[in-house]
Amino acid sequence: MKHSHYLTGGLFFILVVSFAISAGTGEVAVAGRTPAAAAAPTRAAKTAAVSIVEPPFQPVTTWSYRPAVLKVRVGATVTWTNTGAVLHTVTATDHKSFDSKDIKPKTSFSFTFKKAGTFPYFCSYHPWMKGTVIVTP
Ligand SMILES: [Cu+2]
Known part of the structure; x- marks a missing residue:
């Protein structure tokens, strides 16, 4: 027993x-995806997409960029689309590399990465929203 x-x-x-x-x-x-999973489908692409999402009936702290980590090659253009209902931004953490300013609901912002490096960014309205673009040569 x-x-x-x-x-x-x-x-x-x-x-x-x-x-x-x-x-x-x-x-x-x-x-979103793990960095490794995000890298596979987008690595060789010249364009890549990130969705800015506001999951319904969830706290605002769940708002995010999907995928949060994106890996692209130099020269790739990344387009962020605001699928939510309020303003968001895509603002480089270094405050220099790029800044979308206001991205209105249902509109997009694109940026072409001409230098290799790791580019963390955030939303200036909701600083808990964070993403990273990893640009490889
Ligand atoms: Cu935001």
Whole structure:
């Protein structure tokens, strides 16, 4: 009896761990993509798209750029489209590389990356909204 209880406990532990792993994977998928996954389809492309999203019935803290991390080649043009209902911006963290200013709902901003590097950016209205464009030679 004691032995079978031990087995049950072990099985429960495995279930909890596997649930935690699958929940973690799901969270990454909802948040956008992992940097590695985002790189694959866009690496050779000359254009790439990022959606600015406001998930319905969620706190504003869930508003984000999808994918949050994008990898492109030098010369690629990235277009951000505001799919939400309020103004957003795409503002380089260095305040120099690029700044969309206001992107109205249902409109877009494009920028062509002519230099290699890592370009973090944020939304000037909602600073928790953060993204990164990784530009490779
Ligand atoms: Cu915003």
